[in-house]
Amino acid sequence: MEKKxxxxxxxxxxxxxxxAEVAMEMGFSVVVxxxxxxxxxxxxxxxxxPENMGAVMLRLREEYGATVVAERCISKIQAGTGSxxxxxxVRSIAEVDEFRRHFPNFVxxxxxxxxxxRFQRIYQxxxxxxxxxxxxxxxxxxxxxxxxxxxxxxxxxxxxxxxxTPTQLRKAAKNLLRKVILHGxxxxxxxx
Amino acid sequence: MEKKxxxxxxxxxxxxxxxAEVAMEMGFSVVVxxxxxxxxxxxxxxxxxPENMGAVMLRLREEYGATVVAERCISKIQAGTGSxxxxxxVRSIAEVDEFRRHFPNFVxxxxxxxxxxRFQRIYQxxxxxxxxxxxxxxxxxxxxxxxxxxxxxxxxxxxxxxxxTPTQLRKAAKNLLRKVILHGxxxxxxxx
Numbered sequence: 001m002e003k004k005x006x007x008x009x010x011x012x013x014x015x016x017x018x019x020a021e022v023a024m025e026m027g028f029s030v031v032v033x034x035x036x037x038x039x040x041x042x043x044x045x046x047x048x049x050p051e052n053m054g055a056v057m058l059r060l061r062e063e064y065g066a067t068v069v070a071e072r073c074i075s076k077i078q079a080g081t082g083s084x085x086x087x088x089x090v091r092s093i094a095e096v097d098e099f100r101r102h103f104p105n106f107v108x109x110x111x112x113x114x115x116x117x118r119f120q121r122i123y124q125x126x127x128x129x130x131x132x133x134x135x136x137x138x139x140x141x142x143x144x145x146x147x148x149x150x151x152x153x154x155x156x157x158x159x160x161x162x163x164x165t166p167t168q169l170r171k172a173a174k175n176l177l178r179k180v181i182l183h184g185x186x187x188x189x190x191x192x
Numbered sequence: 193m194e195k196k197x198x199x200x201x202x203x204x205x206x207x208x209x210x211x212a213e214v215a216m217e218m219g220f221s222v223v224v225x226x227x228x229x230x231x232x233x234x235x236x237x238x239x240x241x242p243e244n245m246g247a248v249m250l251r252l253r254e255e256y257g258a259t260v261v262a263e264r265c266i267s268k269i270q271a272g273t274g275s276x277x278x279x280x281x282v283r284s285i286a287e288v289d290e291f292r293r294h295f296p297n298f299v300x301x302x303x304x305x306x307x308x309x310r311f312q313r314i315y316q317x318x319x320x321x322x323x324x325x326x327x328x329x330x331x332x333x334x335x336x337x338x339x340x341x342x343x344x345x346x347x348x349x350x351x352x353x354x355x356x357t358p359t360q361l362r363k364a365a366k367n368l369l370r371k372v373i374l375h376g377x378x379x380x381x382x383x384x
Contacts, residue, residue, distance in 0.1 A: 114348065150341075157308070
């Protein structure tokens, strides 16, 4: 049977890992793209910090090409036995194309929260006029956008909005994943 | 009184002009960023086609910098008398920053439809496996993404989803614009 692969994209703090949690409860295997970065950061003897992982993410792509992280995830998916797989953390159209090339049953889901909401979540209700945290937050966003996460979001087959509570997101994610399993993607039959 | 500026971003065929129509009915002045491109395409003696306008959009930015279109729109807004303005067609974070610098009451709204839905709308129910139309569609998307529209979408204060009917979108747009007028942006007080 063809594997069903659902990939998740979104900015930091938008709620991707909660959707991954829901997917796991629904019997999906979950592959976290950030784990590849984490493994590589450790392999390079660096401490696991957002800055180091951000830098390794950019360097890995410079050294091995735009799809290196996707390729390592594709190997993991192919080696696994799961027929439904959720990939957490797609960051560019190049990665989307790479997944689509390997898995015809591929669906791209984006999750959106406003910058203000994401900031509040990441910094747990810290004041938005604390310049140091805001600066860190904006730099992290820009690193992600530099890789191309914005384009992946723009090209999503489905968009989840996460502005209210975790309970609401869990419900929306469950409905969406159920729909995706039943009907598949309605998208992009002519290419990608 | 400070002008209230709401900017709209989204991929081709996502429904921006319908939202602009709703805004106009609600008493907003509407400034269409594409009109700057259209004027410049005519000024250069070129026919108004998607390809020519796409090329002029890229060339204008190369010649005068990433914010040239935003700057021309800002002049139009400042010259106008409207206190509520909707700007249709923001395409990058550089443009967003430029607007925010001039208008403290700035709100960024994105509108999303899946590639499949946008394709069907633009080509009026043509089959997605017609390779020629699909190729044109993908090329147009890539031109927009090259300018950075994905990053603008990713950083939106509000996200509208437009997968169903024009009536639904009109309703959602009306509610959102009403909310924005009353409450303004809850975003990015610490900078942009």
